[in-house]
Amino acid sequence: MIKKIKILPIMLSSLFIAAGSVNAADLDKAVEIRQSYMQMIAFNMGVVGNMAKGKTDYDAQIALDAAQNLALLSKMNYQSMWPEGSSNSDLGNTRSKMEIWTDAAGFAEKHTDFVRRTDNLVSLANKGLGNLRSAVKEMGGSCGGCHQGFRTKK
Numbered sequence: 001m002i003k004k005i006k007i008l009p010i011m012l013s014s015l016f017i018a019a020g021s022v023n024a025a026d027l028d029k030a031v032e033i034r035q036s037y038m039q040m041i042a043f044n045m046g047v048v049g050n051m052a053k054g055k056t057d058y059d060a061q062i063a064l065d066a067a068q069n070l071a072l073l074s075k076m077n078y079q080s081m082w083p084e085g086s087s088n089s090d091l092g093n094t095r096s097k098m099e100i101w102t103d104a105a106g107f108a109e110k111h112t113d114f115v116r117r118t119d120n121l122v123s124l125a126n127k128g129l130g131n132l133r134s135a136v137k138e139m140g141g142s143c144g145g146c147h148q149g150f151r152t153k154k
Contacts, residue, residue, distance in 0.1 A: 034081035060126035067125035
């Protein structure tokens, strides 16, 4: 059984970035923290995604655990991980596009959709494979929608 990921260290690490000015070291740390954050999202999406695709056996409790992890991650204050000046254009060591800041309302809207869809995933994850598949498909649309507008391609 997969243990729930403990996100407190990442949450605490992300709090060091103040709303005011940040120096280059802080920007690099923000990129490092948000990349770790995205890896945690990818890991948990992989758990439910592999079940939905039939690559691993469906297990209601493991699916629920991963969904709850995603819901917790979605509710973190993401703004400290994306300080202005930390785009791919600014630093080069990230895939975050400048549009995160030039279209902050659009980015916030995508984040709100992510929160809503993770809550839906939590409500359906342990209610059978068909429900999980439906919720994972919606999650994929939410993730992809943000990636298309706000993340550079590899």
